[in-house]
Amino acid sequence: MTYLSIVVPCYNEELCLDTLHRRVSDAAKAVTDDYELILVNDGSRDRTWPIIADLAAQDDRVVGVDLSRNHGHQLALTAGLSLARGDYILIIDADLQDPPEALQPMLDMMRTEQADVVYGQRLTRAGETFAKKFTAKLFYRMLKKLSDVDLPVDTGDFRLMTRRALAALMAMPEQSRFIRGMVAWIGFRQVAYRYHRDARLAGETNYPLKKMLQLTVDATTGFSILPLRMASYFGVILAAIGMVLLAYTLVRWASGETVQGWTSLMVIVVLLGSGQMLIAGMLGEYLGRLYMQSKGRPLFLIREVKTRHEIGQVGIP
Ligand code: UDP
Ligand code: MG
Numbered sequence: 001m002t003y004l005s006i007v008v009p010c011y012n013e014e015l016c017l018d019t020l021h022r023r024v025s026d027a028a029k030a031v032t033d034d035y036e037l038i039l040v041n042d043g044s045r046d047r048t049w050p051i052i053a054d055l056a057a058q059d060d061r062v063v064g065v066d067l068s069r070n071h072g073h074q075l076a077l078t079a080g081l082s083l084a085r086g087d088y089i090l091i092i093d094a095d096l097q098d099p100p101e102a103l104q105p106m107l108d109m110m111r112t113e114q115a116d117v118v119y120g121q122r123l124t125r126a127g128e129t130f131a132k133k134f135t136a137k138l139f140y141r142m143l144k145k146l147s148d149v150d151l152p153v154d155t156g157d158f159r160l161m162t163r164r165a166l167a168a169l170m171a172m173p174e175q176s177r178f179i180r181g182m183v184a185w186i187g188f189r190q191v192a193y194r195y196h197r198d199a200r201l202a203g204e205t206n207y208p209l210k211k212m213l214q215l216t217v218d219a220t221t222g223f224s225i226l227p228l229r230m231a232s233y234f235g236v237i238l239a240a241i242g243m244v245l246l247a248y249t250l251v252r253w254a255s256g257e258t259v260q261g262w263t264s265l266m267v268i269v270v271l272l273g274s275g276q277m278l279i280a281g282m283l284g285e286y287l288g289r290l291y292m293q294s295k296g297r298p299l300f301l302i303r304e305v306k307t308r309h310e311i312g313q314v315g316i317p
Contacts, residue, residue, distance in 0.1 A: 004028060004035040005086030006100075009076035010052065011042040013094040015202035017051045020094055021062070027100035028061075031107060038063045039094075040080040043070030056306035064306035071300045073206070074177040074215075077157060079300040082170060089161045091179075096201040098158035106160045106193050116165040116188035119180070120158035120195055127199020135209075139216055147223040149185045152192060156180065164188075175292050175299060178219040185223075221285050228286060231279045238272075 006024055010017065021037070028035040039062060041049040049066050056064040067079055077091060088107065092098050098120055106118045125133055140153040157180055161169070168186045169179070184190065207215075220227065 002034055002036050002086045003032045004088050004090065005038060005084035006035065006090045006092060007038045007040070007077065007080035007084055008092055008094050009040050009042055009073055009080060010044065010048050010094040011070065011073070011076070011206050012044045012046045012048060013203060014044075014047045014051055016094050016096060016200075017048065017055065019201055020096060020100075021055050021059070023096065024092065024100040025059070025061070027103045031104055036061055036063055036084075036086065038065060038080045038083055040065045040067065040076045042067055042072070042076035053306050060307060062307070064304075065302060066304040066306075068301035068303045072211075073157075074179055074218075075300045077179060078170075078177060079302060081166060083305070084166065087163050089163070089166050091157050091159050091161075093156075093158065095203065097198050098156070099195065099198065102193060102195055103160070109191060109193055110160060110162070113191045114189060115191045116162045117183055117186075117190040118160045118193050119152060119155050119183070119190060121152060121192040122154045122156070122197045123194050125197040132205075135212060139212070139219075143181075143216075143219050143223065146220060146226050147181070149181060149223055151181055151184050151223070152190075155192070159183065160193075173293075174222065175297070176218040176222055176289055177299070178215065178222050181219055181223050217285060221289055225286075227282045231282070234275060234279070238275075 006028060008020065008024070013020070017039070024037055028037070037059075039052045039055065041052055041064070049064075052062075052064040052066075056062045063083065065079060065083060067076060071079070081089065081091075088110070090103060090106075092100060102120065106120075109115065110118050125136075137154070140151070140155070144151050144153055159180075161183070165183065165186055165188060168188075169182055172182055174182075
């Protein structure tokens, strides 16, 4: 058994890896000699994998994991976590937006608070655009409102977990993964470590608007069925309005009014049509996820593992 595992998903991070390796190793060595650094290459298109393989060849605490293709942040993370053997597990991004030096205070916090999860909560975010900060703020607050689980706001995947929290997380088979939410769902005792988030060390964000929207839909459908219920609420409200309109129309008709009202008709048709499309789309999101899940495909495929005795050739056919 290892004392500490540090898991880092990496996608096109060639510029960050050397500094990452140095800072994370220093932070880990300040705590223990018995650690492993798991670097997962998520199908990068730059030199990320050769660099990781080099690091693994030079430093026997480094485990390089090469996925078969780009599986996305949450699945790359899952792949790394599935190989982690530590009693404590730290998740951190490759771009050093989250400080590795927080490891020591997070471990201390875990002990004094007897917690199973210490999650990083961002007080500020440097070097990010107003739009990113605003959408992120909105996202966390909206999700908290929608969800049945108590999701902490302004919290990414940067966190320290105990082995039993990790075991609980890995026992969840869902394909659409929103890991920070899934960890919150586990329960046990979870405490916040507040910190200031730095700007990216180098390179650019791998979370453009499209991926952020994808994550939002994954998070919403994964943690709430409120959007499905909303169809019934809409239905009830519309039926009430419809009754009033019907009564009005009949009264006018009885008093011999001529047919008029192309405008009102158009308004109603367009509103109802778009409302129905929206709700059909929501149904589709849930149904599509049900379908993907029912196929039961593996969450990720590993092409190669470098050293730490190749971790038993895990996942390689
Ligand atoms: N990442 C990944 N696969 C992807 C996209 C991102 O493994 O398809 C990794 C990336 O290398 C980084 C982390 O996920 O370590 C967070 O990505 P990023 O820093 O681009 O997101 P942001 O901090 O801008 O939200
Ligand atoms: Mg980042």
